[in-house]
Amino acid sequence: MSHESRVPGQIIISPDSRLGTRDSELRPDMSKTVKLVPPLTDADVEQLEMGDRVLVSGVVYTARDAAHKRLVDLLAAGKPLPVDLKGQILYYVGPSPARPGRVIGAAGPTTSYRMDSYTPTLLQLGLKAMIGKGRRSPEVIAAMVAHKAVYLGATGGAGALISQCIKEAEVVAFPELGPEAIHRLVVEDLPTMVINDCRGRDLYEMGVKKYARG
């Protein structure tokens, strides 16, 4: 199925699917797997809960720290952004170059905290979800609550595996940044988990508590 035929928003595939990917004891009655297709509304985000497995399909935009700085600088100068972020998903990734005939190289998530200082500004503009790895700051988590947004974790270091989910890739802004340019990707079932939902909950904190000793 091509992304054009997808209905934006979310489709719950399995209201009680474990798929071995979440710890069912965290919220045994509510675990679910969700297919997510942007653009997203507040109502879509509200249904996503910490620990849910989310398969992202459709368009996502890439941005690392350098691109974030450019975006925030443009806003500060009162200039328009090269992409409208309202309802969209940003994926924190700097892919490796595509071999001839391939869509993209390896494309796993980069560490998200480097984007934290820029993120609240983008959430204010209506950015609805981010895909990355690693912890977010209390300020970002608070901004996700205030603006109804969600942070999705992809598996760090699984760049070859994730590349298989990417069907189209093109640079849409800041080509001079090379791997850090903003790419428009079309993805199919990119596997992620809800780390921070729009209620301020944090899967990293909860998961570690369960397994910590002493």
Added chain:
Amino acid sequence: MREIEVSRLTRAVKDAVIAANYEAGPDLLAALERGLREEESPAGQEIFRQLLENARIALEQRIPMCQDCGLAVVFVELGQEVHLVGGDLAAAIQEGVRQGYGEGYLRKSLCHPLTRANTGDNTPAVIYTEVVPGDKLKLTVVPKGGGSENMSRVYMLRPAEGWAGIKEKVVATVKEAGPNPCPPIIVGVGIGGTFERAALLAKKALLREVGAASEDPEAAKLERELLTAVNDLGIGPGGLGGRITALAVHLLMQPCHIASLPVAVNIQCHASRHKEVEL
């Protein structure tokens, strides 16, 4: 004297950076298989399965395991009976890195520290050269990822803090890193020497096969103690909670000044890439 043409180094480095990025070593694959068997958390098991699948895809499709193809760190052990001809050692290695990252479709991740302008070819590599007895030249090529390097630390402890202080710092470093450096990690610990030597020891400790114990029984015992302490943090694969936060702790130690106790912790993500070549 044995003559070695430096162009051989260029080819060896080029091949090594490409192979290191595409081919997970048997040591790493064995450590991931063991992790999958031992991990109790379902989310953690799923991460191990994904990483094993990732390694298979990388090998089959000739695609890097991780998009962060690393800063190339090259350790050279140069036999003192070797005479290098046809150019200089460092330039030959840098050329190998340039060719490998270009021809291998590897990401160029080096930039000016202030302007952040990309150097375009992933050079300069960081090169450590040691002159050793013999007529061989050994290269160890380590593409090192930025995410895990960012979580690494050096501490200058008071000698009174001793082993308890060292252990506390190692555990605190891994705890602070949490999900950020792509756990399951490998922890390189360097103790002693000087400020910079401790860091180099920590990095060299990572060159060992994943999970191979130190040859020094005292260090091996300390490694086991640290591995237990680190895994008791419960961070787990992907930081989602679990038993296996680290696949291994590797430790190197050497004497230090009577006033000092330098300790370095170099964090390595699960994409532990290293290739050795002997010329």
